[in-house]
Amino acid sequence: xxxxxxxxxxxxxxxxxxxxxxxxxxxxxxxxxxxxxxxxxxxxxxxxxxxxxxxxxxxxxxxxxxxxxxxxxxxxxxxxxxxxxxxxxxxxxxxxxxxxxxxxxxxxxxxxxxxxxxxxxxxxxxxxxxxxxxxxxxxxxxxxxxxxxxxxxxxxxxxxxxxxxxxxxxxxxxxxxxxxxxxxxxxxxxxxxxxxxxxxxxxxxxxxxxxxxxxxxxxxxxxxxxxxxxxxxxxxxxxxxxxxxxxxxxxxxxxxxxxxxxxxxxxxxxxxxxxxxxxxxxxxxxxxxxxxxxxxxxxxxxxxxxxxxxxxxxxxxxxxxxxxxxxxxxxxxxxxxxxxxxxxxxxxxxxxxxxxxxxxxxxxxxxxxxxxxxxxxxxxxxxxxxxxxxxxxxxxxxxxxxxxxxxxxxxxxxxxxxxxxxxxxxxxxxxxxxxxxxxxxxxxxxxxxxxxxxxxxxxxxxxxxxxxxx
Ligand code: 5AD
Ligand code: SF4
Numbered sequence: 001x002x003x004x005x006x007x008x009x010x011x012x013x014x015x016x017x018x019x020x021x022x023x024x025x026x027x028x029x030x031x032x033x034x035x036x037x038x039x040x041x042x043x044x045x046x047x048x049x050x051x052x053x054x055x056x057x058x059x060x061x062x063x064x065x066x067x068x069x070x071x072x073x074x075x076x077x078x079x080x081x082x083x084x085x086x087x088x089x090x091x092x093x094x095x096x097x098x099x100x101x102x103x104x105x106x107x108x109x110x111x112x113x114x115x116x117x118x119x120x121x122x123x124x125x126x127x128x129x130x131x132x133x134x135x136x137x138x139x140x141x142x143x144x145x146x147x148x149x150x151x152x153x154x155x156x157x158x159x160x161x162x163x164x165x166x167x168x169x170x171x172x173x174x175x176x177x178x179x180x181x182x183x184x185x186x187x188x189x190x191x192x193x194x195x196x197x198x199x200x201x202x203x204x205x206x207x208x209x210x211x212x213x214x215x216x217x218x219x220x221x222x223x224x225x226x227x228x229x230x231x232x233x234x235x236x237x238x239x240x241x242x243x244x245x246x247x248x249x250x251x252x253x254x255x256x257x258x259x260x261x262x263x264x265x266x267x268x269x270x271x272x273x274x275x276x277x278x279x280x281x282x283x284x285x286x287x288x289x290x291x292x293x294x295x296x297x298x299x300x301x302x303x304x305x306x307x308x309x310x311x312x313x314x315x316x317x318x319x320x321x322x323x324x325x326x327x328x329x330x331x332x333x334x335x336x337x338x339x340x341x342x343x344x345x346x347x348x349x350x351x352x353x354x355x356x357x358x359x360x361x362x363x364x365x366x367x368x369x370x371x372x373x374x375x376x377x378x379x380x381x382x383x384x385x386x387x388x389x390x391x392x393x394x395x396x397x398x399x400x401x402x403x404x405x406x407x408x409x410x411x412x413x414x415x416x417x418x419x420x421x422x423x424x425x426x427x428x429x430x431x432x433x434x435x436x437x438x439x440x441x442x443x444x445x446x447x448x449x450x451x452x453x454x455x456x457x458x459x460x461x462x463x464x465x466x467x468x469x470x
Contacts, residue, residue, distance in 0.1 A: 020059035036062035042079025055172035078114035082369035109133035116201035136160035141168035165203025230266035256285035295335035299354030300347035331436025339388030341381035407460035
């Protein structure tokens with residue numbers, strides 16, 4: 001592979017922080033306390049990126065609001081995985097005309113995966129004059145510089161060149177909560193599943209150095225975070241680009257060795273390279289939860305091949321069996337695409353039968369969405385939207401039935417949970433998660449937020465468990 005790993009030098013990030021201070025001086029001179037709004041679409045990686053945008057904005061002196069009519073700077077961090085998310089973004093960005101009219105001088109920025117697609121950047125340039133700044137995921141590290149350029153020039157700025165991606169350490173972050181934290185371990189994807197736009201917009205796989213990851217985990221644990229999710233498009237290929245002999249299982253061990261009362265989980269795992277070593281490591285590391293998100297996408301070998309997933313149904317099922325052998329209490333979740341181009345009735349039935357066989361704790365199901373520039377976009381697709389919707393509904397019904405049944409098996413059991421927030425409801429005022437990530441509602445003192453507690457499960461439905469503190 002011709003990809004050259006590109007790291008942003010530390011002095012570049014310091015230069016960005018110096019720009020933050022300059023902006024801070026300028027906006028403070030304007031009088032009123034400035035406010036920013038960051039609106040996030042899509043996956044956890046985007047949530048993590050938005051924490052960096054807020055980190056920079058905070059250094060620029062901005063406070064935060066969720067009301068676009070109050071904001072001086074609006075950043076919309078977008079997703080490109082499915083058309084539905086893009087339509088929502090475009091609708092909401094268009095509507096910012098109103099807030100901008102009411103608040104002259106308001107700056108609107110659109111960033112993230114959607115605008116890394118050339119046709120979308122063009123569309124915004126042509127049809128969304130409300131947008132002042134467009135930048136792709138590879139430019140996030142220089143957001144202060146781009147924003148300053150808009151502020152000084154009063155011209156629109158577009159920065160979403162084609163790029164294999166960079167690694168930038170040391171960007172300030174303003175984290176969303178104080179119990180759970182995202183920890184990105186790698187960026188990009190090399191898999192080129194034929195339906196997926198991610199490899200085109202997020203660039204090639206590049207891993208952060210183990211020492212940087214461990215240092216961040218240490219900081220999080222010292223700051224009291226109790227639940228750390230290691231993030232990557234495909235965590236199982238962690239380290240391959242570094243060549244330093246640390247693979248993903250080794251990385252789990254390095255983090256697990258940090259003393260403290262916390263747990264780690266991770267996503268996403270590609271079935272093609274989940275290994276026995278990984279399952280053994282998960283079973284052996286005390287801080288590692290027995291939760292695995294292992295997207296299968298389809299139960300049909302013909303469709304899996306057309307998707308370029310590099311595994312068969314049989315290989316997938318063998319992996320699930322192996323993982324469960326190491327962790328009999330494994331909580332297993334998955335992603336499934338319904339209506340991939342040319343997927344027949346029989347092929348869809350194979351997905352249903354796989355789901356019956358595996359019995360996932362939870363499933364994320366999607367109707368196939370055609371993505372510009374991907375190989376699947378030009379595959380023949382004789383089936384209608386109605387056909388796909390019918391299949392989708394059948395799969396959802398099955399998924400709900402199974403997770404309802406699995407939830408019922410918890411009734412009467414006592415589980416360790418981490419209390420992570422308030423529900424706003426009177427009867428069950430607190431929400432929590434089991435080690436396996438199942439949602440548990442309970443009654444208790446909000447002072448318990450951030451604590452691990454034992455809860456006896458009294459009842460359940462498809463989506464959640466309900467319990468009492470013991
Ligand atoms: N259409 C529908 N679903 C998709 N996903 C990725 N690309 C598409 C697409 N074009 C789903 C996959 C992936 C999840 C994050 O999104 O199931 O695992
Ligand atoms: Fe997309 Fe496949 Fe990469 Fe996941 S592994 S981001 S589905 S190309």
